[in-house]
Amino acid sequence: MLIDTALSPRLETHFDALTSSLSPLDSAIAIARTHLISLQNEAGFWVFELEADCTIPAEYILMMHFMDEIDVSLQKKIANFLRAQQSADGSYPLYKGGTGDISCTIKAYYAMKLAGDPLESGHMARARNWILAKGGAARGNVFTRIMMAMFEQIPWRGVPYMPVEIMLLPKWFPFHLDKVSYWSRTVMVPLFILCTYKVKARNPLKIGIAELFVTPPDQERHYFAHVKTPLGKTVLAVERIARLFDPFIPVFVRQKATTKAQDWFTERLNGTDGLGAIFTAMVNSYEALAYLGIPADNEQRLTAKAAINRLLVIKDDMAYCQPCVSPIWDTGLTSLVLQEVDRFEHNPTTQIALNLALEWLSTKQLRDEAGDWRIQRPNLLGGGWAFQFGNSYYPDVDDTAVVALAMVQTKDKKFAENIERAGIWIAGMQSRNGGYGAFDADNIHHYLNHIPFADHGALLDPPTADVSARCIMLLGQLVSDHPEYKPVIDRCIAFLRQEQETDGSWFGRWGTNYIYGTWSVLTAFESAGVAKNDSSVRKAVNWLKSKQHPDGGWGEDNYSYHGKNIHGVCHASSAFHTALAILALLSAGEAGCPKIDAGVRYLLKNQQTDGFWNDKNFNAPGFPKVFYLKYHGYDKFFPLWALARYRNETQLNHSSI
Numbered sequence: 059m060l061i062d063t064a065l066s067p068r069l070e071t072h073f074d075a076l077t078s079s080l081s082p083l084d085s086a087i088a089i090a091r092t093h094l095i096s097l098q099n100e101a102g103f104w105v106f107e108l109e110a111d112c113t114i115p116a117e118y119i120l121m122m123h124f125m126d127e128i129d130v131s132l133q134k135k136i137a138n139f140l141r142a143q144q145s146a147d148g149s150y151p152l153y154k155g156g157t158g159d160i161s162c163t164i165k166a167y168y169a170m171k172l173a174g175d176p177l178e179s180g181h182m183a184r185a186r187n188w189i190l191a192k193g194g195a196a197r198g199n200v201f202t203r204i205m206m207a208m209f210e211q212i213p214w215r216g217v218p219y220m221p222v223e224i225m226l227l228p229k230w231f232p233f234h235l236d237k238v239s240y241w242s243r244t245v246m247v248p249l250f251i252l253c254t255y256k257v258k259a260r261n262p263l264k265i266g267i268a269e270l271f272v273t274p275p276d277q278e279r280h281y282f283a284h285v286k287t288p289l290g291k292t293v294l295a296v297e298r299i300a301r302l303f304d305p306f307i308p309v310f311v312r313q314k315a316t317t318k319a320q321d322w323f324t325e326r327l328n329g330t331d332g333l334g335a336i337f338t339a340m341v342n343s344y345e346a347l348a349y350l351g352i353p354a355d356n357e358q359r360l361t362a363k364a365a366i367n368r369l370l371v372i373k374d375d376m377a378y379c380q381p382c383v384s385p386i387w388d389t390g391l392t393s394l395v396l397q398e399v400d401r402f403e404h405n406p407t408t409q410i411a412l413n414l415a416l417e418w419l420s421t422k423q424l425r426d427e428a429g430d431w432r433i434q435r436p437n438l439l440g441g442g443w444a445f446q447f448g449n450s451y452y453p454d455v456d457d458t459a460v461v462a463l464a465m466v467q468t469k470d471k472k473f474a475e476n477i478e479r480a481g482i483w484i485a486g487m488q489s490r491n492g493g494y495g496a497f498d499a500d501n502i503h504h505y506l507n508h509i510p511f512a513d514h515g516a517l518l519d520p521p522t523a524d525v526s527a528r529c530i531m532l533l534g535q536l537v538s539d540h541p542e543y544k545p546v547i548d549r550c551i552a553f554l555r556q557e558q559e560t561d562g563s564w565f566g567r568w569g570t571n572y573i574y575g576t577w578s579v580l581t582a583f584e585s586a587g588v589a590k591n592d593s594s595v596r597k598a599v600n601w602l603k604s605k606q607h608p609d610g611g612w613g614e615d616n617y618s619y620h621g622k623n624i625h626g627v628c629h630a631s632s633a634f635h636t637a638l639a640i641l642a643l644l645s646a647g648e649a650g651c652p653k654i655d656a657g658v659r660y661l662l663k664n665q666q667t668d669g670f671w672n673d674k675n676f677n678a679p680g681f682p683k684v685f686y687l688k689y690h691g692y693d694k695f696f697p698l699w700a701l702a703r704y705r706n707e708t709q710l711n712h713s714s715i
Contacts, residue, residue, distance in 0.1 A: 465480075
């Protein structure tokens with residue numbers, strides 16, 4: 059439970075008195091800091107809502123009907139949420155303000171129909187007409203077609219052939235679980251069971267969506283029209299041949315593979331945090347447990363359901379389901395923000411909050427636990443942090459770098475071992491090309507993104523600029539005491555130089571997008587001691603300055619993921635992107651630049667009375683082009699970070715703002 063979700067009237071009165079004598083900058087920082095601290099959980103962490111598109115809440119309703127476990131009251135609230143998100147043309151986008159997505163719209167329509175929405179109602183008619191105009195439900199993506207196959211809306215030939223015997227393939231085989239990302243593994247393994255046995259949804263109301271098909275599903279011959287590459291077509295042909303031999307697979311082989319799949323995912327069920335701590339994997343495992351005969355009152359199955367329900371955000375008349383939760387990430391970043399604020403203030407309240415947060419984080423470090431990352435690095439000492447409350451098999455270097463850096467900046471010896479292990483682990487997770495993936499080293503089997511199953515193009519976890527930058531942001535602070543990290547840093551900087559776009563920006567894999575990537579790298583270059591007049595730094599600075607809007611802010615839309623040259627277009631200003639741009643320019647030595655001053659004025663002008671900012675847009679991809687997120691904390695703590703650093707860099711002159 060949060061300590062407070064809003065400033066109390068007494069606190070507001072206190073602020074009126076406190077801030078009346080402060081400069082606008084100091085006043086803005088003071089109220090934002092205090093409200094941010096008020097949201098700290100009594101255990102020490104911060105966790106903000108993590109919102110995705112309507113696919114996730116729609117899938118929650120679909121899960122209830124799949125399992126015949128329908129909570130009518132909750133279903134009504136989720137349906138209210140879905141109706142409120144529909145675009146004027148009837149479609150459902152992947153992010154607010156985006157264009158309609160057919161798969162998201164199919165799932166939202168089906169969920170609302172399951173919830174009892176009449177077909178003749180306006181919102182259902184608009185959605186249906188939009189889907190039909192786009193070619194009908196047969197054009198849905200692979201995951202949507204798998205759902206429809208389990209609900210008996212399309213034949214199983216409309217989905218990729220994914221026999222559970224995949225679990226028995228040797229490591230040298232072109233496809234193996236070890237060759238795909240963590241999220242792919244956790245989603246796929248229980249899905250192998252569901253697809254192999256063609257598990258049917260219970261669907262107690264027997265509701266279907268035949269009206270969404272242009273061609274009757276049994277007559278449809280173009281379920282795989284999206285497969286365009288020669289490799290993809292070859293794999294599709296092999297799948298079709300293999301499907302013919304499926305009835306002849308020996309029973310003992312199938313049972314052996316099923317047992318291996320069950321053992322694999324049950325070993326990783328992760329208690330009330332769930333398989334992989336991500337929604338889709340949790341749902342697949344929950345449904346697979348039911349098919350495998352685990353009783354409804356079995357503790358394992360009850361815990362799996364509880365893990366899913368912990369993702370719900372329930373309000374008075376609406377509810378939605380998060381794809382996962384982000385307490386380690388939120389707490390690590392908030393700690394860095396408050397440390398920046400406290401460089402100037404030395405506020406006891408801030409220091410208490412920071413100590414509580416870092417003490418909590420210290421208990422979450424993963425050390426000797428089993429983890430899939432050990433497959434590539436079996437002799438490496440553990441020392442990472444995960445993204446969620448608990449996800450012991452899947453720490454990531456991004457969270458680890460942020461948390462460990464916050465500990466480094468305390469200069470408190472009680473965190474020395476945490477920092478030591480984090481540094482060793484991050485240095486050891488470097489990929490051969492010098493960069494870093496988030497969860498695994500050298501996860502670069504790019505041909506796998508061409509198989510029919512991978513129409514989302516996100517089967518892998520290859521090194522990216524933003525994650526790599528975060529790693530050297532930490533190692534740059536440790537290298538004076540650990541000269542063995544110098545070659546690691548040098549290789550990573552070389553990787554980042556190669557990744558720089560011709561216009562000077564860097565791609566942002568885990569945050570939207572080029573502004574996020576450029577902020578990440580410039581911060582890392584500063585930590586690693588790259589000269590401010592370095593040509594890569596100057597190109598990036600010039601690019602950032604060229605993208606500032608007349609209102610003083612910066613902005614970027616997720617549309618920038620959908621075309622190579624689109625990042626030349628900047629969208630409406632946001633507090634989040636303006637904060638990133640200010641932080642990036644300050645890291646590049648641009649303190650005193652009029653463009654930074656203008657950005658600060660934009661943040662001050664757009665701050666709300668509660669001390670926070672309110673960006674409507676989604677600000678990060680789960681998977682570029684196919685799945686986007688809104689971190690509800692980003693418009694709360696990133697602008698405060700920018701204002702605090704600006705004050706620290708220009709404290710002699712800040713009273714003018």
